[in-house]
Amino acid sequence: MSATAASYARTTTKQQEPGRFWHTFCDMHTVTRNQKFLVTRAEGVWLWDESGDRYLDGTASLWYCNVGHGRREIADAVHAQMTRLDAYTVYGDFANGPALELGERLAAHAPVIDPRVILTCGGGESIDTAAKLARRYWGVNGQAEKTHLISRAGGYHGLHGFGSSIIGMERFRVGFGPLIEDVSVVPHDSVEALEAEILRVGPERVAAFFAEPVIGAGGVYPPPGPDYFRRVAEVCRRHGVLFIVDSVICGFARMGNWFGIERYGVRPDMIVFAKGVSSGYLPLGGVIVSGEIAEPFWDRPGNPFLHGTTYAGHPACCAAAMANLDILEREDLFTVALEIEAQLDAAVRQLADHPMVAEVRAGTGVMAAVELSAETLDERGITTAEVFAEARSRGVILRAVPRALLISPPLIITWEQIDHLVSTLRSALDAVSAAHNGAQPGTAGVAGG
Template identity: 40%
Template sequence: MNNYIHELEELDKKHFLHPTSSIQQQQQHGPSFIFTKGEGVMLEDIKGNKVIDGMSSLWNVNIGHGRAVMGKVAMEQMSKLAFSSCFATFSNEPAIRLAAKLAEIAPGNLSATFFTSGGSESNDTAYKLARHYWILKGLPNKQKIITRTKSYHGVAMGATSATGLKPFRDFTNSIAPDFHYVENTSSAALRQMIETEGPDTIAAFVAEPVQGAGGVHIAPENYFKEVRDICDEYDILLITDEVITGFGRTGMYFGIEHYNVVPDMMCFAKGVTSGYAQLGGVMISDRIHEDIAEHSTGTLLHGYTYSGHPMACSVALKNLEIIESEKLIDQAKQMGAYMLAGIKSLQKSQKIVGEVRALGLMGAIELVKDQQTNERFQVPVAPLVVTESAKRGLVIRSVVFDGQDTLVIAPPLVINKEKIDQMIAILADTMSTIETTNKRRNDG
């Protein structure tokens, strides 16, 4: 077994270029985990180590790991029709049924879906559709896209350009033009930017209902209502990015529902299949759908090979059935409140815990050197907490962009109180050890 594991580690180092990973760390140490099995909220690696998946892997395994029925659904569909193109008006029943189901559960009058393979493609599609819409309406100068600081929208070229976290844009030396970034919690700042740039040049404003990868930042209570009014006033499309927040994650079907606001377009992915297949999409309102149909004279020249993939759509339909039949949206709301109480308890027991926040099963813990002054550590501590927590049986993530030193947590919606208690206990133990070590260093 040791030789087998060593072989895989060496092959990984030589041939597998990992996404969003430290190349130096991988080349020196190999993969930190080689996972082989998942069950509920637990993951098991090739060495037999078991860990709580405190991130739903990538915010997406909403129904939990190890659902054999998902494999059965995929196999049944693949045995009949694994794939067929949806170009040139070709269609398939799973894609049709899923589009209809999404229209049923989506906020307001969002009624038509363009399918993609994931979140980055969904965001890129939304920006292109928004610009195309204004071209059809005879307003081709409305092409600028405004997004928010601390936002994350993906890593395709358009999505990278829209992301408000500068290190992601700095990864390449030439981002797409006409993207602008406004302060993430101020509707007044949005209005000022619109007036400065000129509303007749702006196609859309894009926002996550809760900023996920940027540090789980929750909007002020009236923010999205004010944003909706501003977009209506200046004739600008409102696009919500529900890639992370959709399908029960926040304790509602979609995150924007917390604010009683309906967007013009809505991007989704991740939780639509809970990671059991690759799928995403963009939903558009009745008005936009009707306008595009009325004003279009030729082909909609946008599409992906796997748009409307029949197997992925079948998996998504079963996933939504499980979310509803097992009442996982209510579960997320209840367990989210319990998780928030747990991370609040860390504020009292751990001196390095600053602000904590959560909406449903999306939580954040800011780490500070001094709770009273909110002074930060010179070198972020969150990555160390992540590493040490993994050794103790908990997988979470850190956010250190834009001066942040934050832990983020988003377990599967099937999590129970016992597992949340275990997560909090592991974090407390890890933080206590780190605090003791730092004190010894300072005293020494």
């Protein structure tokens, strides 16, 4: 058995039948032949499996459980809403109270001039909404040729139609045939490259530029300098290109503010959000649109934006989001997140001296990346999946991407829990290295309780 297979076997409980459920982002051939990792309950920063073993959730699930697991008040808010109005469409002139209230609350905090709020069911839908709105905005203003969309290398924008097309990671575009045309990707750290691409395509053809405040799933890359986004906004404004910020990961206190981009003092044309808006208790996302972009659709007759989703503005999802926002504000998790940001930065940088580690990226938001060295990955053949599995066997859940381990815990994590997370990751690195050296790795058990 390989080191990876052995480590995965240690992190799971009893053998299960393959079943019919198709997991996301995985090799189902492997999943159906190995044991599944069945999560049965969660509380705070902790998860439990079916054997009662406990694990530290070092990724807030998929970047979204900002207020932590098991918040009874969110469940109560959803229950109360569903006993009044379970669900109804917001197509046409239909509305519901929670959707209207949530729109007002989000608009009140958005760094967008005269904001309007479109609700969706998640980040991928929101990216598609923003991309279509950008193209349609130029069309109704007599510039239908402005359809080109630019994004950054390493950027992740979901995997719907437009998201799959503008994503800055080639592996997610392969094998699906032709995707949406009129898109291009520029380096994530160069304003000059962005302007050069706009000029190459022609400003008269470029509709919008998409960027995350911090590139998240692509490896936790903060902007190259404090003035990067200010300069980006100036380039977009100078050439008549809409600036769309993807705050799906960075929003709702993960960067110590509402949408992440406030840290850089710019006002984009649109903000895409999801994940932390409801802490994942129910699916919700949306787009905050400036009044200037909304104007032709709101103030001119005969220009409907013919786009929407079945469950947009779902009252129970909106109730969950508002209860979640109440927690963020009541517990001031915005300030808490800045404290955790510094603590996580200090802790994770202790791994920079590990022989398997090439770089540690942290200190901008409650997120970090521990990138493995080329020698580790390419010469020794160690994979991040092995380190992930070893850490999980020791009671800590991280996120493995091709060259790094990512960390993005709930915003209620304590200093002691951060220290436990980082020390466990160090032990996992040591164990995987020892296994590849032919030595006996340390005991790999899960935390009890």
